[in-house]
Structures are given as structure tokens and as C-alpha cells.
Amino acid sequence: MKKSTLWILTGVATAIVLVGGARLLSQRKAANTPTAAVTTAAAPSTLELAATDVFTAQTQNLSLGIAVSGPLKATQSAVVKARVAGELQELSVREGDRVLAGQVIARIDPSEYQARVRQAQQQADAAKAQVDIAQRQFDNNQALVNQGFISQTALLTSQASLNGAKATHAAALAALDLANKSLADATLRSPLTGVVAQRLAQPGERVAIEARLVEVINLSQLELEAALTAEDASRVRVGMTAQLQVEGVAEPVVAKVLRINPSAQMGSRSIVVYLGINGREGLRQGLFAQGSLGTQSLQVLAVPVSSVRTDKPQPYVQVVQDGQVSHITVQPGVRSEGDRQSLVAVTGVSEGAQVLSGSLGAVREGVQVKFTAPAKSALTPAPAPALPASAAK
Numbered sequence: 001m002k003k004s005t006l007w008i009l010t011g012v013a014t015a016i017v018l019v020g021g022a023r024l025l026s027q028r029k030a031a032n033t034p035t036a037a038v039t040t041a042a043a044p045s046t047l048e049l050a051a052t053d054v055f056t057a058q059t060q061n062l063s064l065g066i067a068v069s070g071p072l073k074a075t076q077s078a079v080v081k082a083r084v085a086g087e088l089q090e091l092s093v094r095e096g097d098r099v100l101a102g103q104v105i106a107r108i109d110p111s112e113y114q115a116r117v118r119q120a121q122q123q124a125d126a127a128k129a130q131v132d133i134a135q136r137q138f139d140n141n142q143a144l145v146n147q148g149f150i151s152q153t154a155l156l157t158s159q160a161s162l163n164g165a166k167a168t169h170a171a172a173l174a175a176l177d178l179a180n181k182s183l184a185d186a187t188l189r190s191p192l193t194g195v196v197a198q199r200l201a202q203p204g205e206r207v208a209i210e211a212r213l214v215e216v217i218n219l220s221q222l223e224l225e226a227a228l229t230a231e232d233a234s235r236v237r238v239g240m241t242a243q244l245q246v247e248g249v250a251e252p253v254v255a256k257v258l259r260i261n262p263s264a265q266m267g268s269r270s271i272v273v274y275l276g277i278n279g280r281e282g283l284r285q286g287l288f289a290q291g292s293l294g295t296q297s298l299q300v301l302a303v304p305v306s307s308v309r310t311d312k313p314q315p316y317v318q319v320v321q322d323g324q325v326s327h328i329t330v331q332p333g334v335r336s337e338g339d340r341q342s343l344v345a346v347t348g349v350s351e352g353a354q355v356l357s358g359s360l361g362a363v364r365e366g367v368q369v370k371f372t373a374p375a376k377s378a379l380t381p382a383p384a385p386a387l388p389a390s391a392a393k
Contacts, residue, residue: 009046046368048323053360054320057353060302062336062343066235068226068242068275072283075276076192076218082211083185084108091203091213099216106188106213113183127169134162178198194218197285220279224255224289225272233271236260236293242275244291249282253289292336298310300333301343308332308344308357317349318356318363325356325367 082088090107093099112310138158144150198215201207224244228236242255255275275293277283308315314329333345349355356363 046190046370047363048370048372053357055304055355055357057301057303057349057355058351059299060343062298062300062334062345063303064298064334064336065242065292065294066228066232068224068293070224070226070286071287072216072222072224072246072277072285072287074285075221075223076194078191078216079212080188080190080214080216082108082188082207082209082213084113084182085208086112086186086206087204088201088203088207091199091201093214094199095194095196098197099194100197101190101193103186103190105190108186108207110186111184113179113186117176117179117183118348120172120179122173124169124176127165127172130165131162131169134158134165138162166355188213188385190216192216192218196208212357219283219285222277222279222283222285223258224275224277226275227265227268227270227272230264230269230271233260233273238274240293242291242293244289246283246287246289248287252285252291253277298334298345301347301351302343302345303349303355304358305335305342305344307355308346309358309362311362317346319349320354320356320369323369325363325364325365325369327365
């Protein structure tokens with residue numbers, strides 16, 4: 001057999017082997033592939049609900065108001081600053097100490113200012129002596145003029161000297177008063193009755209004029225500055241009350257509108273309303289407070305705001321009717337910003353309807369409902385769903 005014929009036969013055999021292997025591989029893949037198309041898993045037809053997933057729609061006394069929030073601020077506060085420069089010899093108060101108005105809280109080394117008082121006193125005494133000399137000279141010249149021994153010009157000259165001496169003496173007395181004031185300013189007193197909030201210097205430091213030493217605040221009256229929109233501010237009147245929840249304080253705090261700023265803030269166009277709070281145990285400056293400024297009280301059928309859904313052309317709520325979910329179109333009304341949850345007045349839902357919580361999301365209509373426990377509303381107890389006759393037996 002020729003060599004070329006051998007090569008041809010070898011190639012044909014190789015091709016036959018490759019074709020057979022490809023067919024075998026394709027048959028195995030076809031065997032592993034399901035003959036039917038993959039079907040979409042059917043959505044569950046029963047929804048299990050917990051007791052907190054259902055609310056009972058009922059008539060509520062809603063206190064309509066405006067949400068307010070912000071840090072508390074003491075109405076009266078003061079920062080004691082150094083009025084003269086010098087070494088701080090004494091600072092007798094610390095944070096948390098109570099002080100009275102006029103109480104001495106710090107002293108600056110008065111040695112320099114005592115020397116200035118002595119200097120000013122001596123200058124005033126010297127000026128007074130010059131006044132006495134000028135006065136005697138004027139009196140003598142006036143007597144001589146009356147007797148005709150000197151001219152009127154000499155008398156006028158002595159009068160001018162006397163006036164100059166008096167002016168010098170007055171200036172010396174003013175300098176003495178200024179020195180006495182500087183000496184008095186070396187002793188620092190509290191401008192109001194309150195509590196020390198900050199101690200900003202230590203004894204032994206050399207302080208400059210206007211150096212901050214101590215901050216004193218009066219906690220008997222606090223304020224909350226609430227920035228409101230122009231629309232909300234137009235409904236606020238002086239004397240209105242608000243219920244606030246202050247961090248760290250369990251009981252709600254009552255605040256009253258004291259003042260309304262007559263001008264809007266630049267940029268935000270908001271209007272600041274000042275709410276006064278009487279001091280009580282636990283209230284501190286800087287604590288954050290939030291609550292509602294009540295403007296009106298209404299009796300309306302209300303549900304939680306989160307239960308009203310807006311993913312359809314008309315707002316609706318999801319209710320449990322005859323053991324399944326139904327969608328009922330509603331008309332939302334006024335809302336109340338409460339401490340625990342926000343409520344909204346609705347029309348279109350009957351009294352006592354079981355409304356699904358907004359945390360459940362959108363639920364398809366017709367889905368059967370199964371309660372894991374007798375449903376209770378977060379607002380009022382909700383009736384448990386009716387059981388089938390077979391289960392009742």
C-alpha cells in the first residue's frame with residue numbers, strides 16, 4: 001500500500017471518530033435539559049399577619065399642629081470677661097456651681113491699678129493747689145482794680161489763669177475716677193443668678209482685656225427657637241401651647257409661644273417663633289426637643305399615615321374584609337404629628353375597618369389572610385377574624 005493511501009485512510013477514520021463524539025455529546029446535553037419550559041412560581045395565596053400588622057380605623061381626637069424642633073437655650077446667659085489686663089489671682093467657681101447676682105467670682109492682680117489711683121489722686125491734689133493759688137491771685141487783683149491801682153486787663157488775666165487751673169483740676173478728678181473704675185474692674189462679679197456652665201481660665205494666667213473667663217446661665221426659663229414656613233407661621237399666635245419631648249426627659253414638656261420674629265430670615269425665608277419653657281429638673285441648655293405646636297382639635301376618623309398608599313391614581317388603604325385583602329379608595333385630610341406615630345383623617349373607610357400597616361408594602365387584592373394570633377390594633381383592640389365552621393367545631 002502506498003504511503004499516500006495510508007494517510008487518506010487515517011484522516012477518514014479520525015473524522016468519523018470526531019463526528020461520533022460530537023453526536024454523543026449533543027445527546028447527553030439534550031437528556032439533561034427539561035423538555036418543558038420553566039414555569040414561574042405561583043405567588044403565595046395566603047398572607048400571615050401578626051397582631052401589630054393591623055390597625056382599627058376609628059374616630060380619634062386629633063390635635064392638629066405644626067411640627068417644631070430644635071435645641072433648648074437659656075433665656076438669660078452671660079459670659080464674664082476681663083475688663084482689665086493682668087494676672088488672674090483668683091477664680092473661685094467651677095462648672096455646676098450656683099452663683100448669685102453681684103457675687104465675686106474672680107479677681108485680677110490690682111497692684112498696678114492701685115498705683116494708678118494714687119498717681120491720679122496726687123495729680124488731682126496738685127491741680128487743686130493751683131486752683132487755690134489762682135483764686136487768691138484773682139481775689140487780690142479784683143480788690144486792686146476796685147481801688148484803681150491796676151488796670152482791668154490784669155484782672156482779666158488772673159481770671160483766665162483761675163479758669164485754667166479749675167479745668168486742670170477737673171481733668172485730674174476725671175483721671176482719678178477712671179483709675180478708680182479700673183481698680184474696681186479688677187474684681188469680677190456675676191451679672192446674674194444662675195449656674196456656671198463653663199470655666200475658661202485658670203488662676204495664674206495673664207489675661208487680656210475681653211478675655212472670656214466664666215459663662216453663667218439661668219435655667220429658670222428656657223427657650224426653643226423654631227423656624228417655620230410663612231404658611232405655618234401665619235397660623236401661630238402668641239400664647240399658643242406646644243407639647244415637646246426633650247431627650248433624656250420622660251415626661252412631656254409644655255411650652256408657650258412668647259414671641260414671633262417680625263421679619264423672615266434671609267435665604268430660607270423662614271420665620272422664627274420663640275417658645276418659652278419653665279425650668280424644671282432635668283432640663284439643660286443644648287438638649288434637643290421636638291413636638292407639635294397645637295393650633296386646633298378635631299374629632300375625625302383616622303388611620304396611620306403610613307397605611308395610606310399612593311401607588312395608584314387615587315390614594316387607598318388595604319383592609320381585611322371577609323378574610324382577604326381589599327383595596328379601598330380614600331380621601332386623606334388633615335394629619336396630626338404625634339409623639340409615637342402620625343395619624344391622618346380619611347373618608348371612605350367605615351368605622352372599625354381593619355387596616356394593614358404600611359410596613360407590609362403593597363399586597364395584591366384577593367390574597368387570603370391568616371392571623372398568627374388574634375389581631376390587636378396599635379390604636380385599639382381589633383376583633384379576631386372569624387374562624388371556619390369546621391375549625392369552630
